[in-house]
Amino acid sequence: MANIREIAKIAGVSVATVSRVLNGYPYVKEEKRNAVWEAVEKLNYTKNINAVHLAKGKTSIIGVVLPYVNHPYFSTIVEGISIEALRYGYHLLLFQTNYEEKKEIEALEMLKMKQVDGMIICSRTLGWKFIEAYKEYGPIVLCEDVKGRDLLSVYINHYEAFMLGMEYLIEKGHRKIGYCIGRTTGTNSKDREAAYRDALRKINESPRQEWIFDHCLYIEDGKRVVNELLAMREKPTALLVSSDQVAAGIVLWGQSAGWRIPEDLAILSFDNHPISEALQITTMDLPLSIMGKKAFRMIYHSFQNNETVKAEKLEVRLIERSSV
Amino acid sequence: MANIREIAKIAGVSVATVSRVLNGYPYVKEEKRNAVWEAVEKLNYTKNINAVHLAKGKTSIIGVVLPYVNHPYFSTIVEGISIEALRYGYHLLLFQTNYEEKKEIEALEMLKMKQVDGMIICSRTLGWKFIEAYKEYGPIVLCEDVKGRDLLSVYINHYEAFMLGMEYLIEKGHRKIGYCIGRTTGTNSKDREAAYRDALRKINESPRQEWIFDHCLYIEDGKRVVNELLAMREKPTALLVSSDQVAAGIVLWGQSAGWRIPEDLAILSFDNHPISEALQITTMDLPLSIMGKKAFRMIYHSFQNNETVKAEKLEVRLIERSSV
DNA sequence: CTGTTAGCGCATTCAT
DNA sequence: ATGAATGCGCTAACAG
Numbered sequence A, B: 001m002a003n004i005r006e007i008a009k010i011a012g013v014s015v016a017t018v019s020r021v022l023n024g025y026p027y028v029k030e031e032k033r034n035a036v037w038e039a040v041e042k043l044n045y046t047k048n049i050n051a052v053h054l055a056k057g058k059t060s061i062i063g064v065v066l067p068y069v070n071h072p073y074f075s076t077i078v079e080g081i082s083i084e085a086l087r088y089g090y091h092l093l094l095f096q097t098n099y100e101e102k103k104e105i106e107a108l109e110m111l112k113m114k115q116v117d118g119m120i121i122c123s124r125t126l127g128w129k130f131i132e133a134y135k136e137y138g139p140i141v142l143c144e145d146v147k148g149r150d151l152l153s154v155y156i157n158h159y160e161a162f163m164l165g166m167e168y169l170i171e172k173g174h175r176k177i178g179y180c181i182g183r184t185t186g187t188n189s190k191d192r193e194a195a196y197r198d199a200l201r202k203i204n205e206s207p208r209q210e211w212i213f214d215h216c217l218y219i220e221d222g223k224r225v226v227n228e229l230l231a232m233r234e235k236p237t238a239l240l241v242s243s244d245q246v247a248a249g250i251v252l253w254g255q256s257a258g259w260r261i262p263e264d265l266a267i268l269s270f271d272n273h274p275i276s277e278a279l280q281i282t283t284m285d286l287p288l289s290i291m292g293k294k295a296f297r298m299i300y301h302s303f304q305n306n307e308t309v310k311a312e313k314l315e316v317r318l319i320e321r322s323s324v
Numbered sequence C: 001c002t003g004t005t006a007g008c009g010c011a012t013t014c015a016t
Numbered sequence D: 001a002t003g004a005a006t007g008c009g010c011t012a013a014c015a016g
Helices: A004-011 A015-022 A030-043 A049-056 A072-087 A101-112 A128-137 A158-171 A187-202 A219-230 A244-256 A274-278 A288-303 B004-011 B015-022 B030-043 B049-056 B072-087 B101-112 B128-137 B158-171 B187-202 B219-230 B244-256 B274-278 B288-303
Strands: A061-066 A091-096 A118-121 A140-142 A152-156 A177-180 A238-241 A266-271 A282-285 A311-314 A317-319 B061-066 B091-096 B118-121 B140-142 B152-156 B177-180 B238-241 B266-271 B282-285 B311-314 B317-319
Touching (some): A015 A030, A061 A072, A072 A288, A177 A244, A219 A244, A238 A244, A244 B274, B015 B030, B061 B072, B101 B128, B152 B288, B177 B244
Parallel strands (some): A061 A118, A177 A238, B061 B091, B061 B118, B238 B266, B266 B282
8 A cells, every 4th residue: 555655756745745735734735735636546545544543642433331232222322422423533442341341441451552532431340440540541431420439421310210210100009119120230220229229118118139130131031020920929019120121021021921011010111212112111211322422522522621521410201101 | 651662671671572572472581571561560551552553554443334323133233243353352343324325435444544454334325336446455244145246245135035024924815015124225125125026926916115115124113104004095914024123113003003913914024133022023033143243254264364255145034923 | 835854652574 | 582673654843
């Protein structure tokens, strides 16, 4: 491949001038500018972007850390990030971690190595110390409540959201309430668990371990939940479900087991994914795409050195349908 | 940030030696090796990966071109690519194109600029000429039938798959058949349309334009289809649906309009996404994750200069459930 | 407006 | 086994 020096030679100018026209720099005489473009055409030249990255010390690439790309929750966030990144001429490098600490660290290392200019962590399992240790290498925004830590964050208050859900269920007369969640670790999960416990305490009910279903992520996990429920002597009358996907699975498999929703089991879930509308599931709308957009913007602003808010909380709202 | 030269100075060796120990090169005396690692620790040093990329002329990054990240069809492919890429130490750079030619070209340009070592095009709208023009800059694999062109490809024969579906519907007694598709352009879509027409011809039926539903991608598009169907004087008795998502929408919204499936409308869809199992939709299993894996492998092999097949066809199979 | 030059940080060849 | 020197291709400060 040709390089800038050859272009300079053919166009009869210096490399600096070539660089100038290539980058749309103003003060270049018309004829020289044309000569450069002609040479570019002739040699079918394109910049070697790695040289640009090295020389400029930045890449215009943002890293996106997430456990699974194939889950609507995350792919919706990524879509939001992607749309915004495109607008500002940034690209996205994906780090699928499967919640393995090793992979999360590797991703962070890429920030230190200057592979990416900034990082958006959609979900993590790594401790705070690590994240904080890497922020000196570039902006890192987390999609969770960082609880006062000096880190960028765009988040949903899952304690509030879960509490809202619990209160709604209780208001509807439920007292035997269980919940389904993707994992039990992680800020968001801990917050939800706390809300669950606090809400139960208010009505003098104690949490029942067998009504808490872990590893609930996909539709098929709803099937598992239904089966476990079917085998129980005493079932909850309502379930708070952290993902519409799982809720859909529960509704569908539950119905094929003869349940009526909400009479036999009430379901209140999260996300407001289109599947919940199709199934008329009452759900909590989470602004995931917006979360992605805002996460990107926060990074972008930090590049402009603008004074920017460190953390932004996003609002949720209950979409009443007929599963409760 | 410290660089290799500083490490060399502190460790009392040359930069070449530093480079050697950093890259696990064998012939370096134990003591020097230790000295280098100590200096690395001391300065909290990490390689600048852009310099590495420039010096080596490669990045270990693969570009992934797709229209939308937020559709299960594509995110499943990406997941497959991602898993395999990780195993071989590659990263993924995402190019969400929304089927805009401009963005597709920009993505291809990144191959020429050496931002990525290879490219996987999950779906495109750009003409063949463009793709072929860029293959000299690195391996490009397409997830579609390239029909004898000299391009890498991992694909599903959608003519066969659609024909299989049509024959199944016909065998079940249907003659008034319509179909839903994501878009009408694109190799895959054209192949499916051809199969649709050919199958109808065999039973002396002629295609009906109003039974062909375009822009069907997501669950909510199923709602639109149901509404359009509801407004028709003469409806098809069966629908071939190119995505389980849309099929789910049709089944769900159709049921809420009082339809019985399959009596009032039979549905045969594609993907075998878990949602189809939950709804007992008869579907054609498409090995999307495997397609992603194979696509990556094909690129990887081309780096090894292995003799490799240019195109690989993946098999589909019908999953009989109860929507037909 | 334009050219010269010095980096950016690492890999690698060639001697020794 | 190790160091010196060169190259990767581009940007940007500086001089004019």
